[in-house]
Amino acid sequence: MELQKARPISGPKQRPPFSHRLRNGSAWLLCLSFFFMIPIEFASLEWKQTTEGLWRIESGENTGVWFTLSWFLWALITLAGILGFTVGGLISRFAYERKRNRGVEGRDIAYYFAWIQLLTLVVTLPYYALNPEEGNSWIDYFPHILMLGIAVFLFRGRLSDLGLRLPSVKNTLALLASVAISYVVVYFFLDPLVTEPVARFFHLELNSWREDSISKGIDNALKAGWVAVFGQMALIGIIGPIAEEVVFRGLLMNALMKRGWVVLSIVLSSLVFALFHADITFLAPLFILGMILGTLYAVFRNLWAPILFHIVNNTASVILDILHK
Structure with a gap:
């Protein structure tokens, strides 16, 4: 026995x-x-x-x-x-x-x-x-x-664990190409296909308090000198994008992706990303931007992909704002 x-x-x-x-x-x-x-x-x-x-x-x-x-x-x-x-x-x-x-x-x-x-x-x-x-x-x-x-x-x-890792040479080339294509699409098509139609539908004036606040900050920086301008560009164009991508993609989206909810993670992180900016006029385009950022993260499983696109998008906006003044 x-x-x-x-x-x-x-x-x-x-x-x-x-x-x-x-x-x-x-x-x-x-x-x-x-x-x-x-x-x-x-x-x-x-x-x-x-x-x-x-x-x-x-x-x-x-x-x-x-x-x-x-x-x-x-x-x-x-x-x-x-x-x-x-x-x-x-x-x-x-x-x-x-x-x-x-x-x-x-x-x-x-x-x-x-x-x-x-x-x-x-x-x-x-x-x-x-x-x-x-x-x-x-x-x-x-x-x-x-x-x-x-x-x-x-x-x-x-x-x-947040996705902050160096990609391989092959992935780097694909990452850079994807970021470039995404920015071209956003620059030429986001406003005419999303921002303006949504604003017309809800009878919203295309005047964002958040964009005005950023523009005012750039005005003050220009008056203070180029050191202040570069500081403003660093905050808006580099620090802000990296910080937001760590939060919305590296933490929130990452937590959902680990459960296998890839599509849901992109949608929810994009929604929180758009709401976080508290800008009703640009709520729809911010959500689309979040979808692009989330897709880049999901495809490459690397946080540097959305970070780079976010930096390019914000920095270009600041430079264009300065040139138009």
């Missing part, structure tokens, strides 16, 4: 320490706080009808009931998240940040956005409180700088 091997008796699974559970939950709260700002920003936009019967959408300070309630809820979530994330980090001696994990999981996304939200508020709120009238300065791009810096720190030693 064959004796069965005795199975080791395993006790109940040990729960993580309270500080870790507190910190993980608070990280998700701050992640929610980050994305909750998108509908709040949309709610703050002001719709004004022009004499031509078109809708002009401007960045305003809408103080309606829904906006006030949404802002109050956001403030509660953010405050609870900051307190729990900070206290839990101090108690655990920032165990997550000291540990180097492999791969990218949900908790990595939560901690990434938690740090962005925390540091953005710590720096920008006091700055805007002391400089309420100042705008279009480097502080407006501080979140993008954080997006890039925090990614480098949290994913140190595993940036390739």
